[in-house]
Structures are given as C-alpha cells and as structure tokens.
Amino acid sequence: DVKVTQSSRYLVKRTGEKVFLECVQDMDHENMFWYRQDPGLGLRLIYFSYDVKMKEKGDIPEGYSVSREKKERFSLILESASTNQTSMYLCASSSLGAGRDEKLFFGSGTQLSVL
Amino acid sequence: QKEVEQNSGPLSVPEGAIASLNCTYSDRGSQSFFWYRQYSGKSPELIMSIYSNGDKEDGRFTAQLNKASQYVSLLIRDSQPSDSATYLCAVGLFPGSSNTGKLIFGQGTTLQVKP
Numbered sequence: 001d002v003k004v005t006q007s008s009r010y011l012v013k014r015t016g017e018k019v020f021l022e023c024v025q026d027m028d029h030e031n032m033f034w035y036r037q038d039p040g041l042g043l044r045l046i047y048f049s050y051d052v053k054m055k056e057k058g059d060i061p062e063g064y065s066v067s068r069e070k071k072e073r074f075s076l077i078l079e080s081a082s083t084n085q086t087s088m089y090l091c092a093s094s095s096l097g098a099g100r101d102e103k104l105f106f107g108s109g110t111q112l113s114v115l
Numbered sequence: 116q117k118e119v120e121q122n123s124g125p126l127s128v129p130e131g132a133i134a135s136l137n138c139t140y141s142d143r144g145s146q147s148f149f150w151y152r153q154y155s156g157k158s159p160e161l162i163m164s165i166y167s168n169g170d171k172e173d174g175r176f177t178a179q180l181n182k183a184s185q186y187v188s189l190l191i192r193d194s195q196p197s198d199s200a201t202y203l204c205a206v207g208l209f210p211g212s213s214n215t216g217k218l219i220f221g222q223g224t225t226l227q228v229k230p
Binding site for chain 1 (some may be wrong): 119121123149151157158159160161164203205217218220221222223225
C-alpha cells in the first residue's frame with residue numbers, strides 16, 4: 001500500500017515562528033501536493049510539485065514556500081506563522097497514469113495551531 | 116465564482132434510500148472528475164473517478180458527468196449509516212498539453228444516513 005507520512009499530527013506554534021511541515025511518500029510518485037482544509041472551504045491547494053526541485057503555486061501560496069530536494073520528500077514552510085494559518089494541512093502524492101488518473105493518496109494530516 | 120461548487124449540506128437520507136450529491140465546475144477545460152469520501156477526523160479517500168460523459172457504476176455508487184452543463188454527480192444506492200461522511204468533488208485541470216495537472220476540490224457535502 002502507498003504510504004504518505006506527515007511528520008506531526010498536531011503542532012502548536014507561536015506567531016512569527018518559522019514552521020516546517022514534512023511529508024514523505026514511499027511509492028516513487030512524481031507529483032506531490034500540499035493542501036489546507038478549513039471548515040466550509042474544503043481543500044485548497046497551496047503548492048504542488050511534479051518533479052524534484054520543481055514547484056508550482058496553487059490557489060493560496062501567499063505566506064508559504066516549499067522545498068523538494070528529493071523525490072520522496074516535500075516540505076511546506078511557513079516563513080512567519082500567523083494566526084490565519086491555523087488549519088489542517090494535508091499532503092498528497094500521485095503518479096502520472098496513462099489516463100491522467102490523478103488519484104491522490106493523502107497523509108493523515110497535520111493540525112497546526114498558531115497562537 | 117468558485118471553481119468547484121457543492122452544497123455543503125448536511126444532506127440527510129434514511130437508510131436504504133438513494134443519496135444524490137451534486138457538483139458544478141467552472142472551467143470547461145476540466146478533463147477528469149473525482150469523488151472523495153472523508154470520514155470525520157480522517158483523510159480523504161478516492162471512491163469514484165469519471166472522465167467521459169455519461170454514467171459510471173461501481174457497486175452501490177454511480178458517478179454521472181455532463182460536460183455540456185458542467186456538472187458531475189454521485190448517487191449512492193441503498194445508503195447505509197456507514198456512508199455518513201463528507202463527500203468531496205474534485206476536478207482535474209491540465210493546462211495545455213502538460214501532464215502536470217492539479218486537482219481542485221469543492222467544499223464538500225456532508226451526508227447523514229439515518230437508521
């Protein structure tokens with residue numbers, strides 16, 4: 001089974017701190033994604049990456065950056081955490097299928113609270 | 116206008132009934148369509164994908180796609196209490212000839228199946 005592992009299930013940080021959220025997948029997937037999920041807003045795409053050292057902005061990249069130095073690892077960085085970044089963060093990965101079957105495999109999520 | 120829209124619900128149906136979940140999308144270039152199920156406190160999991168106009172059946176689930184009207188729906192026959200969850204509609208966008216697409220999610224519809 002595909003496994004997508006996020007480093008922390010719960011995280012509490014202070015305003016202004018630099019925060020790193022780590023995600024590792026074990027199925028050699030090309031694509032990796034970071035979403036945040038907020039009540040009533042669904043999943044919103046922050047950044048995604050389709051190859052090592054490649055990144056693309058999603059719909060809400062402001063205040064975030066990403067790093068993909070190795071194929072299996074995709075990191076989300078909050079440069080200076082703010083209270084409006086309190087959210088559930090979900091990492092996902094997928095492979096490029098012949099039918100563009102973008103089935104996403106999700107990690108278990110990190111609930112980040114910024115105080 | 117949101118790219119992918121769903122009624123947030125909750126949609127309440129009695130056990131054994133048919134649950135009908137709807138989703139509309141704004142980008143006519145969308146090429147792939149997915150339904151994810153998310154239980155409370157868990158990550159989303161893929162239950163259906165559809166790429167062509169018409170119906171696609173898988174067990175008790177039927178996905179319907181109408182590209183002209185830009186809507187996709189999910190029917191759940193013989194609904195069970197275990198189907199109670201949030202159902203997320205996702206639409207795949209692949210700009211130009213790129214394989215590096217992204218999935219855009221709706222806000223989700225909460226389904227409650229009452230015994």
